[in-house]
Amino acid sequence: MRIVNVDHLSKTYGHRFNRVVALNDLSFGIDAGEFVGVMGPSGAGKSTLLNLLATFDQPTTGGIWIDRVDLTTMSAADSARFRREDLGFIFQGFDLLNDLTVSANITMPLTFVPPVPTDLDARLQTVSELLGLTQLLTRFPLQLSQGQRQRVAAARAIITKPKLLLADEPTGSLDSLAATELLQYLAKINLETDVTIMMVTHDAFTASFCNRIIFIRDGAYFAEVTRQGSRQEFFNHIIDMEATINGGRRRRGGMDQA
Numbered sequence: 001m002r003i004v005n006v007d008h009l010s011k012t013y014g015h016r017f018n019r020v021v022a023l024n025d026l027s028f029g030i031d032a033g034e035f036v037g038v039m040g041p042s043g044a045g046k047s048t049l050l051n052l053l054a055t056f057d058q059p060t061t062g063g064i065w066i067d068r069v070d071l072t073t074m075s076a077a078d079s080a081r082f083r084r085e086d087l088g089f090i091f092q093g094f095d096l097l098n099d100l101t102v103s104a105n106i107t108m109p110l111t112f113v114p115p116v117p118t119d120l121d122a123r124l125q126t127v128s129e130l131l132g133l134t135q136l137l138t139r140f141p142l143q144l145s146q147g148q149r150q151r152v153a154a155a156r157a158i159i160t161k162p163k164l165l166l167a168d169e170p171t172g173s174l175d176s177l178a179a180t181e182l183l184q185y186l187a188k189i190n191l192e193t194d195v196t197i198m199m200v201t202h203d204a205f206t207a208s209f210c211n212r213i214i215f216i217r218d219g220a221y222f223a224e225v226t227r228q229g230s231r232q233e234f235f236n237h238i239i240d241m242e243a244t245i246n247g248g249r250r251r252r253g254g255m256d257q258a
């Protein structure tokens with residue numbers, strides 16, 4: 001089943017004399033249960049795309065459907081409810097509330113707007129077990145490592161059982177060990193809860209945890225790479241496609257973080 005449908009999407013910023021075309025007739029789809037990465041050179045339009053899918057902004061032309069809901073015709077109130085109930089977010093900076101315990105941070109999307117679901121405790125237990133956080137629930141964010149904080153953010157993002165989890169450079173603030181661990185957890189979430197994930201990243205190692213990478217350049221669809229064999233092979237394909245998109249310059253180095 002198709003969960004995301006991006007149809008001839010364009011986004012132009014500015015006016016007559018300083019117009020910037022950030023997205024230019026971009027179309028692609030994501031099926032339920034996929035873990036998709038979006039890559040492309042700086043300025044390709046990745047953040048713009050993420051902002052549109054997140055309902056933070058509206059396209060200039062074209063359509064976006066998430067689970068058959070048309071995002072472009074939603075009222076502001078409906079967008080806010082859709083964001084809260086149907087989308088999950090993981091950003092580079094974890095955005096946790098330092099005065100609240102880990103458990104209060106995780107359950108916040110469900111306690112913020114009443115009614116609080118009756119299965120709140122069960123949901124907290126499920127996501128904290130999934131992300132290895134059960135021993136940390138009474139701590140405060142500042143008592144956690146960076147990697148643990150991002151896992152709390154991931155638990156908070158999935159406790160609402162979102163239709164789509166949007167991740168923007170989720171490993172950007174982590175060292176390579178914590179990054180690898182978080183990516184393994186994201187892959188596990190994808191496998192065990194069936195949540196569909198779309199992750200924007202610059203990094204081929206991070207992208208190699210996805211099942212498919214969509215490459216965009218100059219705001220348009222450029223190519224895609226689907227994982228077929230090992231993660232190492234997928235990583236090599238991603239590096240090759242990055243070289244193609246950058247005009248033939250192959251980056252040196254390997255998947256030595258793995």
Ligand SMILES: Nc1ncnc2c1ncn2[C@@H]1O[C@H](COP(=O)(O)OP(=O)(O)OP(=O)(O)O)[C@@H](O)[C@H]1O
Nearest residue numbers: 013014020021022041042043044045046047048049
């Ligand atoms: N609010 C804005 N006003 C004007 N131009 C913008 C705005 N936001 C983005 N742009 C422009 O739109 C284009 C796409 O930007 P975007 O941030 O989506 O790219 P990106 O692929 O996320 O880049 P990066 O990898 O560097 O974060 C760029 O040329 C950028 O300068």
